[in-house]
Structures are given as C-alpha cells and as structure tokens.
Amino acid sequence: MIFRVIYSFLSVAILGGLLGIGLAFASRVLAVKKDERIEEVESALPGANCGACGFAGCAAYAEAIVKEGAEINLCSPGGSDAVKAIAEIMGLDADVGSGERMVAQVHCRGSKATSSYLYAYRGVKDCNAVHMLFEGDKECKYGCLGLGSCIKVCPTDAIYYDEEGLVRVDRNKCIGCEQCVNVCPTGVMKMVPYSADYIVACNSNDKGAKVRKYCKVGCIGCKICEKKSPEGGFQVEDFLAHLDYSQQGDRTAAAQACPAKCIILADDSLKVKKVTETEKSREEKEKKAVNEKA
Amino acid sequence: MTYIGIIITFVFINNFILTQFLGLCPFIGVSKNVESATGMGFAVIFVMALASITTWAIYNLILIPLNIEFLQTITFILVIAGLVQFVEMVIQKVSPPLYKALGIYLPLITTNCAVLGIALINVRSGYNALESFVAGIAAGVGFLLAIVLMSTIREKLNNEWIPKYFRGIPIAFITGGLMALAFMAFDKALLNNLIG
Numbered sequence: 001m002i003f004r005v006i007y008s009f010l011s012v013a014i015l016g017g018l019l020g021i022g023l024a025f026a027s028r029v030l031a032v033k034k035d036e037r038i039e040e041v042e043s044a045l046p047g048a049n050c051g052a053c054g055f056a057g058c059a060a061y062a063e064a065i066v067k068e069g070a071e072i073n074l075c076s077p078g079g080s081d082a083v084k085a086i087a088e089i090m091g092l093d094a095d096v097g098s099g100e101r102m103v104a105q106v107h108c109r110g111s112k113a114t115s116s117y118l119y120a121y122r123g124v125k126d127c128n129a130v131h132m133l134f135e136g137d138k139e140c141k142y143g144c145l146g147l148g149s150c151i152k153v154c155p156t157d158a159i160y161y162d163e164e165g166l167v168r169v170d171r172n173k174c175i176g177c178e179q180c181v182n183v184c185p186t187g188v189m190k191m192v193p194y195s196a197d198y199i200v201a202c203n204s205n206d207k208g209a210k211v212r213k214y215c216k217v218g219c220i221g222c223k224i225c226e227k228k229s230p231e232g233g234f235q236v237e238d239f240l241a242h243l244d245y246s247q248q249g250d251r252t253a254a255a256q257a258c259p260a261k262c263i264i265l266a267d268d269s270l271k272v273k274k275v276t277e278t279e280k281s282r283e284e285k286e287k288k289a290v291n292e293k294a
Numbered sequence: 295m296t297y298i299g300i301i302i303t304f305v306f307i308n309n310f311i312l313t314q315f316l317g318l319c320p321f322i323g324v325s326k327n328v329e330s331a332t333g334m335g336f337a338v339i340f341v342m343a344l345a346s347i348t349t350w351a352i353y354n355l356i357l358i359p360l361n362i363e364f365l366q367t368i369t370f371i372l373v374i375a376g377l378v379q380f381v382e383m384v385i386q387k388v389s390p391p392l393y394k395a396l397g398i399y400l401p402l403i404t405t406n407c408a409v410l411g412i413a414l415i416n417v418r419s420g421y422n423a424l425e426s427f428v429a430g431i432a433a434g435v436g437f438l439l440a441i442v443l444m445s446t447i448r449e450k451l452n453n454e455w456i457p458k459y460f461r462g463i464p465i466a467f468i469t470g471g472l473m474a475l476a477f478m479a480f481d482k483a484l485l486n487n488l489i490g
Contacts (some may be wrong), residue, residue, distance in 0.1 A: 007360045015356075015369060019376035026380055030387040124453045 044085035050155040052177035077175035101194040103174040107203045108144035114216040131185035139214035142203040150180035202262040205238040225254035304432035311440040312477040317408030331445035337399040339434030346430030349413035378404040
C-alpha cells in the first residue's frame with residue numbers, strides 16, 4: 001500500500017518536473033526574437049483595427065512598417081500625431097501629408113417622407129442586398145438607401161439614424177477610415193474636411209425636373225447657391241451643386257436660399273430640425289392650396 | 295474494418311459536441327464566423343491526435359507497470375497541457391504562418407474537456423496505439439464538422455430578424471440543441487447496417 005502511495009507521488013512529481021524543465025529549456029532554445037520597435041509602433045497607433053491603412057489591423061500595419069518599410073502615413077485615424085510618433089521610433093522624417101482631417105458625410109436627406117419609392121422592400125436589412133434589385137427601392141438611384149450597412153461597418157459607432165430615420169455621421173466620432181465609403185453601394189457617403197461648415201446633402205446627377213418628381217429635398221441644379229454665395233465655392237456640375245471646401249467664403253446665404261433646402265450644416269442637428277419645420281409649413285401651405293382649389 | 299468503425303463512431307454516432315456534449319465552450323465561443331471555426335477545428339484535430347498517442351504511451355508504459363491507473367486523469371491533464379505548450383513553441387519557431395493560423399487556438403484547447411475526454415475514452419475502450427490515434431483524429435473531425443455547421447448557421451442568422459431576447463447566445467443554444475437532436479439519428483444501428 002505504502003509503495004503505491006510513494007509510486008504515485010514520485011511518478012507525478014517526476015513527470016511534472018520533467019515537463020516543467022523541458023518547457024523551460026524549450027522556451028530558451030525556441031525563443032523567437034521579436035523586434036521591439038513593432039510593439040512601440042503598435043502602441044503609437046490608435047488600436048481601432050479599422051483597416052484604413054490596407055493592412056489587417058494595427059498589429060499587422062506595425063509589423064509591415066518595421067519589417068517591410070511600409071509608408072508611415074497610412075493611418076488616417078491616428079492623424080499627424082501617430083505619424084510623428086512612428087517617425088520618431090523609426091528614425092524617419094515625419095511626412096504628415098495633407099494634414100487636413102477628413103470625415104465621412106451622407107450626401108442625401110431623402111427619407112420615406114420626402115422621396116418616392118419604386119417598391120416596398122422586405123428583404124435582408126443590407127444596402128447592398130436592396131441595391132441588387134433595380135439599384136435600390138428608391139426612385140432616385142444616387143441617394144441613401146437607408147438600411148444602414150455603413151452603421152454596421154463603422155468601428156467607432158459614429159454613424160446613426162436621426163429622429164427622421166436619416167443616416168447621419170457624428171463627425172467628432174468619425175476617424176476617417178473610409179470603411180463606410182467602401183461598403184456604400186450608391187456612393188452617397190463621401191469624405192469631406194472636418195472643418196467643413198456646410199455640405200450639399202444630395203448626390204443626384206439627374207436633371208432638376210426629374211429630381212423634383214421623386215424627391216422634395218434633392219438638388220435641382222438651379223445655381224441659386226452660386227449666385228447667393230459667390231465666395232462660398234459652390235459650383236453646379238451635372239445638375240448637382242458641388243462644394244469647393246478650400247474656399248472660405250460665407251455659405252449661409254446660399255443655404256438659406258436653396259429652394260430644396262439641401263445645403264445643410266455638416267454638424268448641427270438643431271439646424272436640421274429647423275429645416276424640417278420650414279418644410280412642414282411648406283407642405284401645409286401646399287395642402288391648403290390644394291384644398292382651396294378643390 | 296475496426297478503423298472505419300472507429301471513424302464513423304467518433305464523427306457521427308458519438309460526436310463529441312452534439313452527442314457527448316464535451317467541449318461546448320469553443321463550440322459557442324468560436325463559432326461566430328466560419329473562418330475562425332475552421333481554424334479551431336483543425337487545431338482540435340491536431341491536439342486530439344497528439345494527445346491520444348501520448349496518453350496511450352503514458353498509460354501503457356508508465357501507469358500500468360506501476361499499477362497506478364487511478365492517476366490517469368491528473369497525469370493526462372499534465373501531459374496534454376505540457377505537450378500543447380511545447381508544440382505551440384515549436385510551431386512558432388518553425389512555421390510562423392501555421393502559428394498564425396492555429397496559434398491563438400492552441401492555448402484555448404490545452405485543458406479542453408474534449409481533449410481530456412478522448413484520452414480517457416481511449417483508455418476505457420482498450421484501444422491499441424494506432425486505434426487511439428485514429429480515434430483522436432476522428433473525434434477531432436467530428437468536432438470540426440459540428441463547429442463548422444454551427445458557424446455557418448450563425449453567419450446566416452446574422453442576416454435574419456430574431457426576437458430581441460433570443461439574439462446572440464440564446465439562439466445559438468437553441469440552434470445547438472436542434473443540431474444535437476438531428477445527430478441523435480446516428481446510432482449504433484447505423485454502424486451495424488454499414489459494416490455489419
């Protein structure tokens with residue numbers, strides 16, 4: 001009996017000891033040398049793993065910088081701070097690039113209330129799925145399909161539905177990784193400078209008369225914005241107003257004069273509410289007019 | 295013929311996850327997408343085959359001669375954990391791509407009950423060395439089958455509307471339960487019909 005106890009004790013002790021020593025020895029022999037700079041570079045990156053740099057996450061990008069000499073200014077969320085930090089670690093010159101922080105914005109305000117639809121879609125909640133059916137359920141082929149594929153891919157939850165059900169971007173949360181731009185089937189999600197005060201919230205290149213038929217808030221290419229704010233950098237091309245953000249002139253006059261009210265503040269939900277109020281009053285007026293005719 | 299019998303038994307009839315309910319933690323935890331589920335599955339095949347053969351050696355060359363078979367559980371745990379740790383180091387040194395594919399899953403399964411389960415079942419069934427090895431691989435294949443099926447279903451579920459309180463883990467448990475019911479159709483009679 002006592003021998004069995006001793007055997008058990010000894011065999012487990014020896015087995016454990018051998019395994020422990022073996023592992024300790026193996027870890028010494030098989031140690032993989034790691035470049036310390038990889039970890040340093042990785043800690044200088046934001047760690048959002050968004051993939052904007054084109055690599056599979058921040059760790060992979062850090063490894064590519066150190067081992068393969070990848071460009072150090074590919075991380076848009078990190079911005080110039082990250083570039084400077086990496087440049088210091090790697091002993092390179094900081095080439096910050098354009099420097100201007102870019103954020104995504106939805107260039108469409110067409111909701112169920114303001115746009116007309118071709119059919120009632122009841123499939124998978126995914127913009128690319130609805131886009132396969134006649135390029136989406138909206139009559140407008142340029143606008144936001146509103147099923148929120150961008151919301152799903154956004155790594156920082158910067159994209160949300162506002163109270164009207166419109167997809168909007170919180171530019172303070174947006175890190176500019178462009179994943180939403182890549183997933184959007186209609187290209188209505190575009191990058192604008194963070195400092196932009198107004199955006200043209202329409203993406204339609206259809207002629208004004210056609211736009212009017214299917215959307216109450218679409219740009220009709222009337223060029224009023226060009227005239228009202230000549231310094232604002234508005235330019236109508238293909239029946240759609242484009243904004244040159246390098247122009248610093250006042251754009252308020254154009255935004256107020258826009259007949260479709262599609263020149264909106266880039267980041268001010270309060271102002272959007274006001275626009276909808278005026279819209280409501282306009283709708284009421286139209287209804288009254290119709291009633292009076294009847 | 296015994297080998298075919300062992301393979302069918304461990305892949306379908308006594309599927310580790312869906313019939314014996316061993317190794318449920320990775321089955322729920324790592325089945326969110328097909329890619330990682332496949333990686334996990336292959337890591338389990340690898341570790342189970344390795345564990346079967348080594349535990350057979352430990353049991354027959356150390357425990358039986360010393361007449362201390364009652365220590366099988368604790369020695370198996372010790373040996374499997376040490377072995378997997380060692381293999382992880384070797385892979386990291388020798389083949390970085392393989393380490394990237396399997397590496398993160400290996401520590402997860404060192405003390406997985408499915409791996410210990412196959413070692414104990416081998417001993418209980420009295421398999422010889424080669425039979426143990428085949429049983430280890432077959433059990434791993436059964437695990438791979440179950441986890442890949444599960445992850446495919448869960449990927450599809452992502453695009454479906456599910457009542458709020460069933461979203462995530464609850465619907466995964468229900469799915470797993472239904473899959474286990476389906477696997478109940480494989481029983482000993484199937485084996486008898488196939489190979490007599």
